[in-house]
Amino acid sequence: MKPTLIAIDGPAASGKSTIAAALACKLGYLYFDTGVMYRAATWAALDRGLAVSDEAAVTALTESLQIDVKPPSVDDGRQYDVLCDGVDVTWAIRSPEVDANVSPVSVYPGVRSALTAQQRRIGLRGDVVMVGRDIGTVVLPEAPLKIYLDASAEERARRRLREVQARGDQSQTYESILDNVKHRDAIDSGRATAPLKAAPDAVVIDSTGLSVDEVVARVEQLVAREPEA
Numbered sequence: 001m002k003p004t005l006i007a008i009d010g011p012a013a014s015g016k017s018t019i020a021a022a023l024a025c026k027l028g029y030l031y032f033d034t035g036v037m038y039r040a041a042t043w044a045a046l047d048r049g050l051a052v053s054d055e056a057a058v059t060a061l062t063e064s065l066q067i068d069v070k071p072p073s074v075d076d077g078r079q080y081d082v083l084c085d086g087v088d089v090t091w092a093i094r095s096p097e098v099d100a101n102v103s104p105v106s107v108y109p110g111v112r113s114a115l116t117a118q119q120r121r122i123g124l125r126g127d128v129v130m131v132g133r134d135i136g137t138v139v140l141p142e143a144p145l146k147i148y149l150d151a152s153a154e155e156r157a158r159r160r161l162r163e164v165q166a167r168g169d170q171s172q173t174y175e176s177i178l179d180n181v182k183h184r185d186a187i188d189s190g191r192a193t194a195p196l197k198a199a200p201d202a203v204v205i206d207s208t209g210l211s212v213d214e215v216v217a218r219v220e221q222l223v224a225r226e227p228e229a
Ligand code: CDP
Pocket: 011, 012, 013, 014, 017, 034, 035, 036, 038, 039, 102, 103, 104, 106, 131, 132, 133, 134, 135, 184, 185, 188
């Protein structure tokens, strides 16, 4: 029987979202990308003119935010709408400014506990593929299937560059993306609260050199062999 909770973690731009969305579609599960919540909180802090270094203010703001993920309302390549207090921030949360500030915001324990509580509530409803950095370790440690998806930093930067160019953003270079990916990984792995790491019982997949279809097929094999949650 299929596991009803699937946790997918891994470093920046490792293909988690693409794999998770494809898998959720095949299984008829909800796909939930927790990164959008950290990105929305970061966008809101920048939008309100807060100093990202002001932990108390950023935490209080995050606790007050209404972040929603809904089916896509616009046919512009988006997988879903992200709303922050009713404002459509689907593309704004992918800006270089948010890329540069999201990992420092994600270090704050108060920000994490506010968002983790919401993620756990969604996850425990079941039939969900949840993606992030700490899903298998902190958010849903009871998930019967945990995947840690990795790839070399260079491969990940190449993939992210293709994504940003596909949506018409020509402002970013391979080098700037590679720097951001490495910088975020260092902060995400080094933080004290819920650092990026594979859960002891996660299956690690290095997707360097593998196509999306090959990775999805590998994960589907794992789904088929798992006992029911
Ligand atoms: O898509 P990409 O891999 O570039 O990043 P993301 O999944 O959208 O996450 C953006 C940032 O949010 C990460 O670099 C982490 O700092 C943070 N994050 C986190 O701390 N915990 C999560 N469960 C998800 C994201």
